[in-house]
Amino acid sequence: MRFSLILTFSVTPFTVWATDFVQPGECEAPRPPELTSPTTLEENENDRAVRVNANRSEAVAGDSAKFEGQVQLTQGVRRITAEQAKVSEAEGKLTATGGIFYQDLGVSVAADSLSADMNASEAELSKAKYWLNGQQVHGDAKLLQITADDNIELTDATFTTCVADDPTWELEADSIILDSETEWGEIWHAKVNMFGVPVMYMPYMTVPITDKRKSGFLFPSIATSSDNGFDVSVPYYWNIAPNMDATLTTQVMSARGTFVRGVGRYLQPWGQGQVNLEYIGKDREDDNQDRYLFHFEHAGKLDKNWRIFGEFTQFSDDNYFSDMDSDVSTNTDNQINREGEVSYFSDNWDMAIRVQDIEVLGDVEKPFQVMPSLTFNYYQHGIPANLNFDFNSELTHFAHRDSNHLTATRLHLEPTLSLPYQSPLGSLNAELKLMQTFYDQSGLNYQQNDDLDDQVSRTLPQLRIGGQMNFERDFQFKGNDYLQTVEPQFQYLYIPHEDQSDIGLYDTAQLQEDYYGLFRDRRYSGLDRIADANQLTVGLSTRVLDDGLHERGSFSIGQIFYFEDSEVSLGSEDEQRQESTSALAMEGQWQIDQRWALQGSFQFDTQSGDTNKTELSVDYQVDNDRMIQLSHRYVPDLGVDDNGDSVDISQAGLRTTWPVAKDIYFIGNYYYDTHLSRAVESYAGFQYESCCWAIQFSYYKELETNYEGEDFNTIGRTSDYDKGFRINFVLKGLGSSGPIGVSKMRDEGQFNYRKPYYLRN
Known part of the structure; x- marks a missing residue:
């Protein structure tokens, strides 16, 4: 009982x-x-x-x-x-x-x-x-x-x-x-x-x-490389407050010395940010020079309408990011941005004041500094007759680090009237814009430049008419239901020609030409050059969606037809548009099934028969830890080699992550330059991870970038490699939740294509 x-x-x-x-x-x-x-x-x-x-x-x-x-x-x-x-x-x-x-x-x-x-x-x-x-x-x-x-x-x-x-x-x-x-x-x-x-x-x-979180030592990492020698990093985590912490890492390198780096983070109701301090005294691999870095960034709001942003980085030398394991940047970045901005947003207008200084690594022409720039934008949509009115303005002063360099002030006013029409069948938009720009280029500190006028006024109207139609159909393939869309698109752009050779180049560069770039109204970034245009852009896009409306594939093709030659350039007559059509631009992607995917882009000069650029990648992915990717990128005429000959970038890559046994994964990256006939980067690693412990072991070999070398300005400027081993060991539960994972480990060796010209060639 x-x-x-x-x-x-x-x-x-x-x-x-x-x-x-x-x-x-x-x-x-x-x-x-x-x-x-x-x-x-x-x-x-x-x-x-x-x-x-x-x-x-x-x-x-x-x-x-x-x-x-x-x-x-x-x-x-x-x-x-x-x-x-x-x-x-x-x-x-x-x-x-x-x-x-x-x-x-x-x-x-x-x-x-x-x-x-x-x-x-x-x-x-x-x-x-x-x-x-x-x-x-x-x-x-x-x-x-x-x-x-x-x-x-x-x-x-x-x-x-x-x-x-x-x-x-x-x-x-x-x-x-x-x-x-x-x-x-x-x-x-x-x-x-x-x-x-x-x-x-x-x-x-x-x-x-x-x-x-709590203060204490984190797991150390061990590595060896041809540049650093035997390398041990010991991080210490400092839990300062619930909204503030810091990590101090001591890195002892037998070839260089002791490298100390710290990062502090804070989170407040008015914003968040971080501070980085890094220092190595008497680097034995750099003539016993002291090397350092200071970095600060902040983003936040002052009240409901005001926003503030700031970023500043100071470092000892151009090769700092190539040589040191910095927490701020990577060895593939060639530009360091310093910027500060305060902005105000209202219902139909906004304004901002901004300063900017871009540090380009290496012995190259330094860009102008924005000191400062004041922008004001006003927009009123839905005024009578469904017209939209936008007014953009900018007042910018350009300075330069070189005291014997040109300085200038630019005022730009840009009112715009547009009349949009939209329906399920398509859309149409007519836009009329007036671009008025004033330059004061009298700030020459050493002598008058005969090629530039002290005062310049430029007035250019712009007419743009663009539209798109939407067609769709249902179809079946292998018993599955699909929806296909067909979206033809056009744009007519007219800007009259005006000689702008008496204006300096302060923040202007050639924009990337791709399919979406065909429908821009500008050929150049910035405002120092506004290219004349009398052209028609036509394009066609198609998409395929499954019964869950998930996109399974898409393809776009387009081209610009020039009715007149464009005479405005960045200084070289070769850059003037004297052909009847632009390159034929194509982009597409195809999710073949749940595991296979194909994506690529292609730009082809139909007049000369030359290929301007190609990108292609094939992915086979089961999950985040099981994948294979094959890729290739081709970009012609990026510069000259050591002999002064034009050089193309043609690089093929293989990236994979795959289990080789229970709880053991292989991670590998390999990139090969077919033009220079050499490997650019090799990376191979293994990770074993069980429920309670894990170990990572990897080997890498990659071309070094020397921004201070004699051949920096030539493609193929270096043949020096940095190579070494890395080991990471973790006991789960003793202050760590485990390794960074195979996907993060794979990205440690990821080749970076963001700046093709400055890739480690």
Whole structure:
């Protein structure tokens, strides 16, 4: 016969939470035999009554009670099972023996015996096995104590995140304290065993039991390279405040010296930002020069309408980013931006004031500085006759670092009237614009430039008419339903010619020509050159969507037809448009199935028969950790080689991530320059990751960029390689949730195509 007894004393619940060390669906945590589901526990969280069920009992009213046989004690979120239990109501004591199992929302414990002071909310369990519920953290303890502060104290204990009964790694400690208030665990006099062999001793350490941040050392990384020699990085994390932190990394390189870098971050209601400081004294690989970097960036708002942004970087030399493992930039970036802006936004107008200085690495012409630029924009849409009115204006002063260089001030006014029409069948837009620009170029600090006028006024009207039609049809392919759209598009653009050779070039450059660029109204960025135009652009796009309206493929093709030659250029007569058509531009992508995808672009000169540019990539991807990509890029006439001959960039690439065995992944990148007949970058790595530990090992070999070399301005300027090994080792649960993952590891060796001219050629 079952016996039930309800007591009415109160005990404060003790709860421990733990970090989720694995993603859902990955390694299952070792699970103890649960008494009840977590959902049921949560439902009873506010219940303070103690309920006891047992096969047999002896009770003295108001004094004590003894229970035997499948004893179950419940109170709120706590559950206890035992063979025997004794409750002293007068003393507020509980003792239990035989098959003890304790459970609450955060922890489950199996023990030989239990003794609890219910008035003080304390308990002791001897010879305990514990599990942090829903996590991988578990271990043994000679004595487990639950304190009145809701903490757990373990004596002669072990700690691991491995699921096996014979764990790969295990931490043995004299004392482990899991603090529910700080949400961190303190471990005293601990040794770490790997495969049963002691590998490390720590007199004191802390580990997270939630995702709450705390100051402390992070896992080091080890590498070796031809440039840095033997390389060890040790990061220290400083949790300054809930909205502020910093990471200080000490990197010791046998070939260079000690490199220290720090990054501080902050998050405030008025904005967020970070500060970077990096320094190496007497770099032995750079003639014992001191090398440094300072970086600051901030983005935020001053109130509802005001926004502010700032970015500033100062560094010791142009090769800094090529040589050092900077947290600010990468060795493929050739431009460093310094910018500050304050802007105001209202319902139908906005304004901003901005300063900008772009530092181009290497011995090249330095760009102008914007010091400052004031913009004002007004827009009123839906005025009578469905007209839209836009007014854009800009007042910019251009300065230069070279004191003996031209400076100028530019005022640009641009009112625009447009009449749009839209319907499901298509759209049509007529636009009339007047571009009025004034230049003051009298700021010549050393001598008058005969090619430029002190004062220039330029007035150019612009007419643009563009439209698009939308057609669609349903069709079936291999039993599946699809929708195809056909979207013809056109644009007529007219801008009269005006000689602009008396205007300097301050922020103007050639824009990229691709399919979408065919429908721009400008050939150049900036305002110093506005190319004359009398041209018609025609294009056609088609898309295929499945029955879920997911795009499975698209293709676009277009070309510009010139009715007159364009005479405006950036200074070279060769740049003038004297052909009847532009290059034929095509772009497309095709999701062949769930795994195969093809995408590419192609620009072909129909008059000369030359290819202007091609990009092509083929992807086979099962998931983020299993993929193969083949790619090729061709860009002609980027510069000259060491012999003064024109050079094309023709680079083929292979990137892959694939499992080679259980929990072992291979990551590889390889890029080859077919024009120069040499590898540009090689990267190969392996990662092993189990539920509780992981290791990454990689080898890389890549061309170095030397911005201060004699041949910097020529393609194929370097034949020096940097090569080396990297090792990253992690025990999950000891201050880390694991490696950066195979996808991030693959991107470590990712070749960068953002600046084709400055790729490590």
